[in-house]
Amino acid sequence: MKKLRLLTIVILFLTLKVNAQIPNEKGFEFYKEQFFQLQNKPDSALLYVNKIFQSKNDIDLAFAYTTKKYILTVTGAEFDITSFDEKIKEYLGKIVIKKENYKDLASIYILLGHIDKNNGKLDESIKKYVKAKEYALLNDDTFQLAKIKINIAMNLGAINLLDEAIKEIKEIRVLLEKIHDANNYSFIDKYITNTLGSIYFRKLNQDSKTNTKYCDSAITEFNKIISKTNEKQYLAPANYYLGLLYNHKKEFDIANEYSVTAITLYEELNFKQLLLNAKFNYYYNNYQKGDYKIAKKGFLEFVNNHSDSDTLVDFNYLLSHKYLSKIYIQENKADSVNHYYDNFLFLYEKITDEEKKQFAEAYRTLENTDLKEEVGLIKKENINLKSDKTIITLILGLTIFIILIVFYLFILKKKKQNKKLLEIIENYNKKELENNTISNAVLINDDIELKIIEGLDKIEKTKYFLDKNFNLHNAAKKINTNTTYLSNFINNYKKMSFNDYTNTLRVDYIVKILIEDKKIRNYTTQALAEMLGYKNGASFSRIFKEKTGVTPILFINKLNEK
8 A cells, every 4th residue: 555655646747747847827927027028138048938938839939930030030040941941831730720829829920020121121020010000900909019010111111111100100109008018118109200200301301492391390300309308328319310400491590409418418428420420410510501611520530531441332432532632622622622522432432332322312301412423423523623724833833742741741741749748648537547438328229238338348347458367358258249239339339340340449458557557657668568457568568559550669668757
């Protein structure tokens, strides 16, 4: 009897253990929820997605294959696309269309739409979103429906179907009344307001004479944003567009106010490319206003700050040459006019046809004219300016120019070196070392970026960048992200490579220490290098000179002279 009771207990224990290892339907729903909460953390999300493959339900397996394909796509991983497509198609074909499957079916088609969008297949992406919309409607899920329609509107805008995009957004506004969760309501409301304003702006630029009504419509939408939120990621683009819109209305003083606000916000967000765009718009606005002093100074900054090693031709850099030429025409400086016209034409011919198309659209935003026609006029004007000079004047002017340039460069080199040393010392005596921390107010699209921001901030505060083992791999591991995301983030928001970011932190740190601590100045170059995590003094000296313009020894000598 005791043996029988013991055998019963053992069987019961084994049964419970086996059952505990097989998730029930609620378990799979939990895994799905975890995917949506962690989809911006692909490694973590994938752990839960893989658990869903244990299910025997077709809807679960279709969901599992779709979510895994999505994760592999957005992370840039290599995988057998055909195999995944076949599995997704197979399980979707087996799913019974019933109420309990509507939510998952909508989610599956949303993700399939995201995948197509990521691969540049916008038309196919829209088809998937429309399919997802059908299931969201059947499920009566208003918030999910609103998010789907936002994606549809964005795709329509991307393929220039602006009227259709506007219609889609207006339909979302009607849906807002059915969203009772305050956070969800606020998110959708702010998102579609900014999006609608930007689409109205694009409608205006399609034909500024016919579509003048869209100017005031866009202004209304962006003012709504300013009145309803203090979140910088929404306020920055609103002020940016308002600057452009009031420029279009020729109300330059008001345009300047909005442009300056946009510049301030983008500086606080540390969003560098949009900061540059906002600055360019500010200088352009002053150019149109007739304040050539401000405009000239700004355009020269764009030209002079552009690295010769940068193979990309930036729109702001290209157009700065054009407007500098126009300013020098007003100043009757023919040589400067020809110089910047020549550079503009050279840079324009250098870019690809696709870039010319993109630049033409951006130029129409500013001037409401065709860039290709403008280039033709510039060529003619440039030739006419050059033909007005005689051969003797050209030769004489060129000879004098070369002599002056050589002499000027010689003197400038000496002055510049000394000035550079003084500037470095003065700057670091006036203020604390800038820590290059990326503000957590960056225009954040997902949790990955937020995690990277916080991770980099911690690395900088703890001086982990001084560790000799500090590299992209270890930094990514420290932040708990992958190297691709970290590298892309630093490239996009810091406008530099990871190595350049490391070197900047280290050089800024040693400059501060050398200024504050006289004992450190007695260290050898090798000792300073090891202190910063470099293996040898030669590498450190080279990097220090690249960042400051002088060698460490020359910098220390100048400090000791003070």
